[in-house]
Amino acid sequence: MDNCKVEVCLTPAIYDSFRNDEAIVVVVDVLRATSAICTAFMNGAKRIIPVATLEEAKDYKDRGYMVAAERDGIVRDFADFGNSPYNFTPERVRDQEIVYSTTNGTNTIMMAAHSHEVLIGAYLNHGALVDHIRKEKHDLLILCAGWKNKFNLEDTLFAGALAESVLEDENFYTVCDSTYAAIDLWSVAKDDMSSYVEKVAQRHRLRKNGLDDVLEYCHTFDLTKKIPYLEGSYLLTDS
């Protein structure tokens, strides 16, 4: 009882203060990487290879892989499509192995590789995550990808939503200020997410590039039960 601790790491820049080999780490990059990855598996992708640099992505493309890659909203000419969740349609991704180029996301996923489990989290698989975490009964660390090492609101809100649900189980507790903050921010935002998200900096970055069509989609609960997890350098889900 009450023996699994819940923590939220608000930016990868302070991850070292939270390292915990025994923890399940949920990596969160709601706009848009982890939402896109959940969508890909929901639509039947077999395996995702997250890569940090465009050079790596291009190298995979040259070797015949399907590649999703863009920077600042512009699809790279060597890539098959960009990073929006909407690009990962069943027609494109079913049974495919996909290379996904993300700057913040990949490093954030790999830095937690030492942990008990590294899972990919988004609103899209929130309920499945909660069930899994409660069943596994390990410490939980929610790791927000943030924006270039800064705090961001959209990942923090999701961290609050996830922490709040997990903490309803009596096996879990928290004494972590970031977790309290995330839950309280979630409480402020949850009844009117679309208004709240208006002030999020990333929302403005996406709008500027005409990529903000995914906002509502990325804040939709429970479209899939798939939980992508890290195994070696790959993301997989159980079938």
Place this chain on the structure above:
Amino acid sequence: MDNCKVEVCLTPAIYDSFRNDEAIVVVVDVLRATSAICTAFMNGAKRIIPVATLEEAKDYKDRGYMVAAERDGIVRDFADFGNSPYNFTPERVRDQEIVYSTTNGTNTIMMAAHSHEVLIGAYLNHGALVDHIRKEKHDLLILCAGWKNKFNLEDTLFAGALAESVLEDENFYTVCDSTYAAIDLWSVAKDDMSSYVEKVAQRHRLRKNGLDDVLEYCHTFDLTKKIPYLEGSYLLTDS
């Protein structure tokens, strides 16, 4: 109009992403360093020398300085008194030069030395800070000392209180997610701070060491108009 930006840096670990030579930086360590420093000047201290290590503090003591130094709540035997604001009484500090040993605080203060101004902020001098910042019309960066590079709630709440007041002036604006978060957390907490602060981790650390008698005091608005500022290696106020 609307040309001075307001930002909040939630932990010194990500300070590099916020560096701004033109900014007024307000360093915040509500429990207890910046509250103690404001109290010392309120009670007539002439100058404070913040030092990072106990070795430096002891060296100053050997040279005849008055020294405030403790670790984990225990006053060091060479020191004149500990770090609680309550120790900085008028009888002790009037016209004195005091060496103050603080681990997180000193490094946080010194890392911002390149800025336009480095000010010491607490609830105790909130109103004076707001007036000064509005008058100076520079960018504002509120730098939370946090706890060993982690986010903490008590500094974030004060950052929210300060940002909210400054942003009422039309010369100031924000597009910073941490600033929005701090203001929203402040909104949640402000009507019943004493209950809210119950969940703050530092509150439990202080209670464990019998040092939580300062909580209400450190959350009291506007006891002084003094604004300590950094000049070289010293903290001073205008008389």
